[in-house]
Amino acid sequence: MKLQNKSDEIKEKAKKHLSPVLTRVTELVVDKAKGARFWTADGEEYIDFVSGVAVNAVGHANDAMVQAIKKQAESFIHFGLNYGYYESAANLAEKLAEITPGNLDTVFFSNSGGEAIDGALKLARAATGRPGIIAFEGSFHGRTLGATAITASSSKYRKNYEPILGEVYHSPYPYPSQLKCVNEEEIVPYCLHQLQKIFELRIDPSRVAAIVIEPVIGEGGYYPAPAEFLQELRKMTEKHGILLIFDEVQTGFGRTGKMFAAEHSGVTPDIMVLAKALSGGMPLGAIVASRELHEKWPVGGHGSTFGGNPISCAAALANIAVIEKEKLVERSWELGANIVARLKDSLKGLPGIREIRGIGMMIGIEFHEDFASHAVPIIKQKCLEQKLLIMNCGVQGQTIRLMLPLNINEEDLNQGLSILEEVIKETL
Ligand SMILES: Cc1ncc(COP(=O)(O)O)c(C=O)c1O
Known part of the structure; x- marks a missing residue:
């Protein structure tokens, strides 16, 4: 034909x-x-x-990003961040330390959102020595196996891959249309109570490494978690020595009218996971946490061939510069x-x-x-x-x-x- x-x-x-x-x-x-x-x-x-x-x-093919990509490609395309330092990765890590909230000042670069989520789970388990992860119903965190295990926006994402990752528990997200039997005013106490029930019935809080949440649920329906809920999560995680992870893969870099959605509630998570608009299209993800937390991740316990690729980092710097300048x-x-x-x-x-x-x-x-x-x-x-x-x-x-x-x-x-x-x- x-x-x-x-x-x-x-x-x-x-x-x-x-x-x-x-x-x-x-x-x-x-x-x-x-x-x-x-x-x-x-x-x-x-x-x-x-x-x-x-x-x-x-926007697509932004002029400043195209120039930065060309310039970096002419210098070198790939080296491997564990074989040497280079300017675009160093500058981007410094920039992320500057624009992310609170004490988040140290970055691990990966290639995508899902991969960064998996890395964040590994960091949380390694740093706390605890196995448990709590995430939320309706959430989407990516397609790698760790991210799939904490995703709960459709059973089709998990089907055929079970058992994926042990000690993962899900609690309701404070999204009224998805919690039909709960009055809207009671959504926050209801969801906090459900978390408490996980601690009482399923896993002792002393065995939980991290609670992972999208501050605005993306794939699950575009609904922001009330600030009060995120603030209560912060208190609860601090009380039990649990790390709070914000998945800002979809919300980061101005999408919600703040550089990061965390700023709406004033909550600084222990780990912020970034990708998507970080580099405006070049493959890049980032796990941002304090120096102190990153230092609890044993050397060699994680890595990546392409993570922090020089072109992706140069593109991300140009992208952030446009966001700031305009x-x-x-x-x-x-x-x-x-x-x-x-x-x-x-x-x-x-x-x-x-x-x-x-x-x-x-x-x-x-x-x-x-x-x-x-x-x-x-x-x-x-x-x-x-x-x-x-x-x-x-x-x-x-x-x-x-x-x-x-x-x-x-x-x-x-x-x-x-x-x-x-x-x-x-x-x-
Ligand atoms: C909130 C959130 N986390 C993680 C991911 C996974 O990112 P990636 O597709 O880059 O692996 C997505 C993708 O849609 C997302 O929206």
Whole structure:
């Protein structure tokens, strides 16, 4: 059979040789991307409200990042961080020490969020000498085996891999629509009580190494944990000598209107895990903790061939410099609030919508459960037909999440939002 064009040829090859294990969200063949737009190999132009799943905080192919990547590539591409020091990794570690809260001043670099989560679990176990890990229902932490073990946003992520990691316990996340039998005002005491029950019935707190939480649940539905809950977690973990780990893989680098979501509650975790928007698309993850804690990790107990790759670190430095120079954290807070206000107004009174909410530019339109399963897939498909890429999340797929670049221009923003609004109106 003769293939019609370049796009068909690429697709054919990919379908034949790439593993079918990946969930395929679209059949698009991407050729080029810039800012909040991308173009297919057929020359079709799209607006991108996904940003590589909250990765491209400063837009696709940001000029400053491209320059930094080129410059580093011309010097050297790879060396191995355990074979020598180099400037981009040293500068990035210093920068992360400066911008992360409290005493978090020491960094281990890995290649992805999941890998960094696994490293953080290893650090917690090694430093405390305890086996137990507590995480939260609805959370997503990645696909490596440790991250899979603490993920609880769908049983499909664990199916076929059990038993994964022992001594992992899950407690409810304070997310009202997922805790139907609990009054909204009682969510925080209820969730704290459930944690207490784990200590009483399942594992003594003296055997728990870490509690891991996304300060705003991402994959699980785009809902922020109340500040009070995180503050109580801090007290509880300090009381029992348990390490508190914040997974800021999706929330970090201005997405929530602060550089890190931890700042909304004033809680400094013992370990912060970063990836995604850290390096705006080059593979990089980071485990940030105090020097004192990192020193409890026996030398040689962890490592990585590519972790802290010089190009990824140079890209991350350029990315953070753009976020700071263009005041994108402040913009995220203000623009996010404006977008939520606009959507609340334009979608007012429509059946099926449970809540429109946002914290900075981590914006969710949550649908009632019975609408989620049929309306959300239709909305996604219709948006795609109108050249807008969007994504949903949540255990029931109930939330359409907007992950715009923090520096999106007015034209792309308005055009994309207008398509989304019209599609939602005609679908509900
Ligand atoms: C909160 C959170 N943690 C961890 C991960 C895993 O990151 P990666 O896909 O880079 O392994 C993700 C990915 O979506 C995430 O959203």
